Amino acid sequence: MKIARVAGTVVSTIQHPAFDGRKLLLCDLLDPAGRPSGGYLIAVDTVGAGVGETVLLLDEGNSARQVLGDGRAPVRTVVAGVIDSVDL
Amino acid sequence: MILGRVVGTLVAAQVYRGLEGVRLLIVQPLDKQQRPQGKPVVAADAVETAGRGDVVYFVAAREAALALRETFVPVDHAIVGIADQVALEDER
Numbered sequence: 001m002k003i004a005r006v007a008g009t010v011v012s013t014i015q016h017p018a019f020d021g022r023k024l025l026l027c028d029l030l031d032p033a034g035r036p037s038g039g040y041l042i043a044v045d046t047v048g049a050g051v052g053e054t055v056l057l058l059d060e061g062n063s064a065r066q067v068l069g070d071g072r073a074p075v076r077t078v079v080a081g082v083i084d085s086v087d088l
Numbered sequence: 089m090i091l092g093r094v095v096g097t098l099v100a101a102q103v104y105r106g107l108e109g110v111r112l113l114i115v116q117p118l119d120k121q122q123r124p125q126g127k128p129v130v131a132a133d134a135v136e137t138a139g140r141g142d143v144v145y146f147v148a149a150r151e152a153a154l155a156l157r158e159t160f161v162p163v164d165h166a167i168v169g170i171a172d173q174v175a176l177e178d179e180r
């Protein structure tokens with residue numbers, strides 16, 4: 001899993017049916033210390049995360065489909081949690 | 089998934105079974121500010137309406153094939169949505 005920060009949202013009307021009613025979050029990837037490590041991913045929200053929050057990203061298709069409860073969803077990345085703190 | 093811009097189309101008459109009729113587009117990956125980043129890829133168009141100039145989001149790897157009608161096909165990038173708006177925190 002990856003640590004990321006929600007930087008924004010992606011709004012879409014024409015999309016694969018697996019995304020209907022789902023929220024898409026654009027997430028900046030972070031290093032463990034919380035600094036942007038470059039790069040971003042668009043993830044399907046499953047926990048009600050919002051912009052500015054630090055989140056836990058799951059970037060693996062089989063697990064993502066399991067979380068969404070749709071074995072045929074073309075999704076690899078989901079927001080699987082909101083991170084309260086990281087202790088190094 | 090990441091953002092991309094459709095920059096071209098591709099026609100392949102002879103394809104592996106299951107890929108017949110699948111639209112193939114050339115997609116330039118974008119950073120979150122929608123600037124080109126990295127090299128263009130060929131992606132299957134799972135929404136079947138994406139066109140040149142559209143900002144889309146696409147999925148890479150095995151999951152790409154799941155976006156198509158026939159899901160056991162040799163496809164590694166698929167457009168799964170057209171982005172109407174990308175709202176970034178910095179711009180608010």
